[in-house]
Amino acid sequence: MLRYIALKVGRALFVVWAAFTLTFVLLFVLPANPVDLLFDPAEINTVPPEVREQVAANYGFNKPVSLQYLDRLGHALVGDFGNSVQSGRPVTTAILGVLPSTLVLAAGALVLALLIAFVIALVATATRHTWVRNLVEALPSAAVSVPVFLSGILILQVFSFRLGWFPAFGDDGLASLVLPLITLAIPVAGPIAQLLVRSFGTEFHSGYVTTSWAKGATRGRIIIGDVFRNASLPALTIAGITFGNLIAGSVITETVFARRGIGRMTQNAINTLDVPLVQGIVVLVAVSFALINLIVDLIYPLLDPRLRATLAAPGAPAA
Amino acid sequence: MTETAPDDSTAAADPLLRISDITIEYRTGRRRWTPAVRGVSLHVEPGEFVSLVGESGSGKTTLVQGALGLLPAAARIRAGTIAYSGVDVTGWNDRRLALVRGNYVGFIPQDPNTALNPVKKIGQQVIEAVRFNQPRSNKAAQYREAALSSLRTAGLTDPERVFQQYPHELSGGMKQRALIAIALAGQPKIIIADEPTSALDVTVQKVILDHLIRLQDDLGIGILLVTHDLGVALDRSDRLLVMRDGEVVEQGPVRQVLTQPANDYTRRLLDAAPARHHGRLEPATGVRTVAADAPVALRAHALTKTYQLRGRRPHRELRALDAADLLVRAGTTHAIVGESGAGKSTLASILVGFTTADHGTVQVGDRELTSLRHTQLRELRRDLQFVFQNPFTSLDPRFPVSRIIAEPLHAFRLLPGKQQRRARVVELLRSVALDESYLDRLPSQLSGGQRQRVAIARALALNPRILVLDEAVSALDVSVQAQILQLLVDLQAELGLSYVFVTHDLGVVRLIADDVTVMQDGVVVETGEVEQVFHAPQHAYTRQLLAAMPGTRLAADAR
Structure with missing residues (x-):
């Protein structure tokens, strides 16, 4: 068991380290002169050389690359990614200021997506009518094929401008969260629902379900008591991956709904070439992504006794 | 009609289960329905053991699903009635x-390895079966007690421990007992068992079937056993029905079916049953003689293979093969027999070089296989070919038969001419009793027996001297199995082949083998000529295997 945990934690740490290293290479090593990135491209030719040198020294660009790397890594380990070029505030503070609102959005959207997906899968499995099943099974692909910027604008049009139920933008209170949540949740609900419909269908026709029928169980009891847990396991893995996509997807949602958050901040940071901020964002997103997947990996053995057994006692049955 | 389960007060005279003239169809097109069961009637009386025998595709499983009301969505009952104790359901x-299900009719499913919910403890699964059928008494302790007693009745010696275990912690036999406990938990009047022992080893099969008989005697319940194994059916039942193509072609008391089968198909089934035969099959060309001093074709010495089981320290090991010896005489068949986990498949794959042994040597003719490098090993493959267990997975589904058989010729760049190669393929097809019309067919257009013939033709393409057959007839119906065995015997006489024949079925051993090696837990426990081993087994395990062999009534009748 300990070995398993150590393995998974190690993998999570590796992902974060790799994200850090990759962004370092992309942002600080590959550009011919990283100092150029720190100035507005329009004014770059008017900057006097002394100032450039001064800036380079400030950021440590005059040191060898390996030293720069170790220096930045060392600081990053204690949560210091330097200062934002634009605002001059520490990167970590800037990110932590907006991270919660993005996390709430992503987590909320994930929960909503899972709810939608489970409802679709349950209805498709439970119904006795073929046409209901066909209809419900068509929903996921429809959800996937509508892009976020389109559905976002559509939802805004209807619920905010026409009906006026929810505010169109801003980030004050729960009401302002509803529309972004729905916009973000619908496309990611699609793949999860497809997976769940399939695994519910497979499990519903498996051997132990026949046993349950023979015990005298009713359809509802079988779906809730037997199928649900077995069929839900695959959704856990995909939920972890989806969470990463949701954070990435927040760029569009936060722009459309004019919300504060990592997405907006990323967009600004890239537009203004705020190199330290971009690196900080990438690494912090990697951290949250790795953390979620670590949690998923650690929950798995709790839900599946077979996995728990192979971890606890290595008595794997041989062929 | 009220919403109550039938009980014995309704009519004592009615049989527990009566299926009358039932027709079940599958939807095969927009408005097309194809019958799988046609006008079948059967009944099971209290305390009666009835067997329903049929090969794959005979409709026996569909009939059982119909009786339990568990038909798949694509099937429907076209005509006929199902009545439990006179109540038409x-x-x-x-x-x-x-x-009705659980309460009145219990069901024991086919494969115990998939029939239990993997994430629930056994106890909980049995308790559910109790609770669904006695919803009024709602004391948890009562449920628990009933479940434990059900596990005990099913023959589990330590029900308290099994109660707390998950399915994956139990052996196949114990899982099947847990399923019997589940079937018994609702205190049914009749139990329907669909191939309950097909996935189990022969010694476990015997124990489970013996236990079912005891339950029938002790509890007075009726049992309907569905099986493909005529030997099993004849050994245990009071009455027997034989199904073919959705119809019952024969029925009656066991003795009558055994001595005076009315139907031609039944007669063929009886003849095809391995237990019917005393000695080895003779080739069609005539009597075969094997010189007692035939040269050695293949010799394995002290083969040992250990698998490291992954996980924490201390590292655990599985000794799949422990100093196994094997000697195959040229032109003879040497059978390796044993139950699952005996190491027989490991041995076979070492013989052909799919797996490497930790210690020991394999000699083919005068060459030693274990020390060969890759290219030399490849050269040796021309002499040593392998036939796999499952003809449904061992043929590439996208290759036509001609390409499948020509594949080894391709691989060794033999017969480069198109005409020559085609002629060789046709020749090979003929040798396995198929003709040119099969050249362009895909595996999906072939039956199981035809597929295995193609697999054998492929193995013969390089003119090997030795064939290693791993459970080559286990996936086939008994009548097809008999044909393939006859084919193998004929080919052996014609081409002077030596066979290493891996099987779990002692009946097949008697039909095809000259020598036999009995294995248990990776160790060779006994080896010798078939007649000698069968008539005077030296080792206790061999005796146990022989005793568990189904078909004693069949064999007795044949004498």
């Missing part, structure tokens, strides 16, 4: 049938 909806 045909057309009842799920909710009403749920009152």
